Amino acid sequence: MTLTAKTVPRTRAARANARRPRPRRDHPYLWLAPSIVLLVAVFAYPIVEIVRLSFTGANLVGANGDYTLHSWQALGAQGLGSILGITVFFVGLSIVFQMLLGFFIALMLVEAEKRRLVGSVVTRTAVMTAWAIPGVIIGIIWRLLYQESDSGILNYLSSLVGGSSNIPFLSDPHVALVSVTIANIWRGTALTMILCYAGLKTVPNDIVEAAHMDGAAPFSVLRNIILPTVRPVLVVNLIIVTVETLNTFDMIEALTAGGPGTSTQVLALSVYNLVFGQQRLGVGAAFGVVLMLVNVVVVVAYLVIINRGERTRA
Amino acid sequence: MSRPIVRRRVTSGLLYVGMAATTVFFLFPLLWVLSMSLKSPAELFQSPPALLPQAWAWDNYTTVLQQSPIIRNTLNSLVITAGTMVLSVALATVSAYVVSRMDFKGSKVYERAILACQMISPVILVVALYPVLVKLSLLNSYASLILVYVAVTVPFLIWFMRGFMETIPRELDEAAMLDGCSRFGLFVRIIVPAARSAIVSAAVLTAVMSWSQFVIPFIMLDNSDLFPISLGVLNLQSTGGATTLQYVAAGSVISIVPVVVIFIVFQRWILGALTDGAVKG
Incomplete structure (x- = not known):
């Protein structure tokens, strides 16, 4: 339906019709061919290949290897249980804290902007900078912060508030996992902040004002007006943060490389370590398939829960 | 001063505190690394650590670059x-x-x-x-x-x-x-x-x-x-x-x-x- 055709007077309309090209034949696949070829080569092929490799005894040195279920049977012996536990801890805490921190920082910034307080741009830039820095460099920076002696800055700050000045941030297995998670929260909060900031800008200000006038408590405004408006943004955000965190490799590789021992070895790292550390392509591929499945299952689970929630609300 | 104005000022004050804390949390690691990059080896292992380098060792950068x-x-x-x-x-x-x-x-x-x-x-x-x-x-x-x-x-x-x-x-x-x-x-x-x-x-x-x-x-x-x-x-x-x-x-x-x-x-x-x-x- 064209607006132009409607508004053009009859006589000229006839002429326009004559000039109108015959319904053109589009060739969408011709236009999309480059991206399709690239995505087949770099996504479709590797996905099929990683599944195939997981059913072989392949290693990096000798090529193919025969088909076998050995890699799948070896998952348990290769520590799948503890790797999943580490991954769940790392991803779970990262999601919870990134979303909470990111949401409240965004809320604070939007409120500060409404009041035209100076400094909100500085705060926003500071948070976003953390997100722009390469993950490897973030790992290196936090390694420097976690320096394990009383000349390390975090150890020093801990001693100032009455804590130990010798926290084994990276050398104790349990502490190291917490350290890695904190560094990741520092890194990832910005993304949630940016998305929530955008969502919060769409909350209609007059409704919020009216609620305040009617004496609604701030918490009830947050719950009944703000949260429902930004809900779709929070959902997109939850999915993006989950997938990003599940697939984190660079920051941990630089910070601990999975150590000490295997105490910070999340799924993505285990794939790399098995393939390139131990040359065991088949087993590494099986872990890769597990990583893909975890991503898919979690995202599908979110979507199912959200759809169900929508239906009961409707 | 009427109560809404007082409340407004208190909220603004809290917002400033929150923004300052957030800025410090996100900028401090970067500033610390910047400070470390200008320290001498002795200062890196000094205890307690000093916030700023004593003499700014810009030649750390020349060394890395060269x-x-x-x-x-x-x-x-x-x-x-x-x-x-x-x-x-x-x-x-x-x-x-x-x-x-x-x-x-x-x-x-x-x-x-x-x-x-x-x-x-x-x-x-x-x-x-x-x-x-x-x-x-x-x-x-x-x-x-x-x-x-x-x-x-x-x-x-x-x-x-x-x-x-x-x-x-x-x-x-x-x-x-x-x-x-x-x-x-x-x-x-x-x-x-x-x-x-x-x-x-x-x-x-x-x-x-x-x-x-x-x-x-x-x-x-x-x-x-x-x-x-x-x-x-x-x-x-x-x-x-x-x-x-x-x-x-x-x-x-x-x-x-x-x-x-x-x-x-x-x-x-x-x-x-x-x-x-x-x-x-």
Whole structure:
């Protein structure tokens, strides 16, 4: 339906019709061919290949290897249980804290902007900078912060508030996992902040004002007006943060490389370590398939829960 | 003073405290590394640590620049980033245009595939590609490296650009078609100019993503002459002993400066890009 055709007077309309090209034949696949070829080569092929490799005894040195279920049977012996536990801890805490921190920082910034307080741009830039820095460099920076002696800055700050000045941030297995998670929260909060900031800008200000006038408590405004408006943004955000965190490799590789021992070895790292550390392509591929499945299952689970929630609300 | 005014001031005060705390939390690690990069080895191990270096040791930077391949790494990163940016943005603009304007059977499938691609870890992709790349001698090649970079950045860009294309009024297309413009002419003369702000955002986002990329070069390159900056600084960390922390810090600062500058200059576009995408979902 064209607006132009409607508004053009009859006589000229006839002429326009004559000039109108015959319904053109589009060739969408011709236009999309480059991206399709690239995505087949770099996504479709590797996905099929990683599944195939997981059913072989392949290693990096000798090529193919025969088909076998050995890699799948070896998952348990290769520590799948503890790797999943580490991954769940790392991803779970990262999601919870990134979303909470990111949401409240965004809320604070939007409120500060409404009041035209100076400094909100500085705060926003500071948070976003953390997100722009390469993950490897973030790992290196936090390694420097976690320096394990009383000349390390975090150890020093801990001693100032009455804590130990010798926290084994990276050398104790349990502490190291917490350290890695904190560094990741520092890194990832910005993304949630940016998305929530955008969502919060769409909350209609007059409704919020009216609620305040009617004496609604701030918490009830947050719950009944703000949260429902930004809900779709929070959902997109939850999915993006989950997938990003599940697939984190660079920051941990630089910070601990999975150590000490295997105490910070999340799924993505285990794939790399098995393939390139131990040359065991088949087993590494099986872990890769597990990583893909975890991503898919979690995202599908979110979507199912959200759809169900929508239906009961409707 | 009436009560609302008092309450208003208290809230503003709390907001200032919150903003200050947030700024310190996010800037302190960076400032600390900057401070470390200007310290002498003795100061690095002094206890308690001093916030600022006594004498600013700028020669830490000269040493890193002269004795490590960091300049080379930076140039390499620039080449890879520029190549990825051009190809990825061009590909995403064309694809997003097709998906948003042409009716065809496979378009839903194509869009879903684009979303699904974003769930796959690059680790998996390069692990599976590695044996093939070895066989075809495509390791240590910028051409294959850049193609993989393009592939991992382009799905997000298509999704983002497609959202923007929907905001360009279709009347523009139709008017141009009436004037006998070809699809290609329409794309070049109408769509690209109308989408230029989104194209800038996409370019900046691609630059940031490519500059940060790590696992792909980590696996696809073993010739250290080709290493981008992320691998260069990691090498600085793993090859130096405990007495070279100041160089590691200096290398980190050098690697951050370009991306932070770009980021601050283009902040409006990045914020715009991410926020448009998110709100439209």
